Amino acid sequence: MTECKPCVTLMEERLKLTKASTTAKVDATLYRRIIDGLRYLVHTRTDIAFVVGYVSRFMEDPREDHWAAVKRLLRYVKGMVDHRIIFPRTGESWLQLTVFSNADMTGDIDGRRSTSGVLVFLGSVLIS
Structure with missing residues (x-):
């Protein structure tokens, strides 16, 4: 995601994710590693705490829609890296x-x- 386009919002408005999603499965190991890194980042970036907690709910069986929310969060972090x-x-x-x-x-x-x-x-x- 080094070449991704940064965004200024954490997640889509009124986003409702569910564990009963029928979209395609994604690599659970990669999903968990990304979430673990974001959980660590929450210690210094409290603005992402809610979204990290929200996408953490789906670590057991991550799907494409869950992954899309994580990628948007990563794009937000990239866009806000210089903010203090x-x-x-x-x-x-x-x-x-x-x-x-x-x-x-x-x-x-x-x-x-x-x-x-x-x-x-x-x-x-x-x-x-």
């Missing part, structure tokens, strides 16, 4: 942490389980 988070130090402000959480009730097609997510903002606030 910088917290500049200023004397006139302090950092404020804001956290939101949500869950999609029974969003998992296979087990009817909920998937939760967290959104974290860390921003500077001027002291007045």
Whole structure:
């Protein structure tokens, strides 16, 4: 995937993958190796955590549609490799942490389980 076209979104909007997929099987060993590498990358790239967790559900029997989601994630990582988070130090402000959480009730097609997510903002606030 060294010559792939980078993308700016992690996954398709409203993507619903299932373990009961009827698409062609893919190489399970390669799929697992890629997922393992992405799980390691989550430690420094928390923006991919949800999608890595989502595609990890299909490591037992990966299919073409699961593989397509992983390839899109790899294209996103390639496109965002130069992005960084910088917290500049200023004397006139302090950092404020804001956290939101949500869950999609029974969003998992296979087990009817909920998937939760967290959104974290860390921003500077001027002291007045």
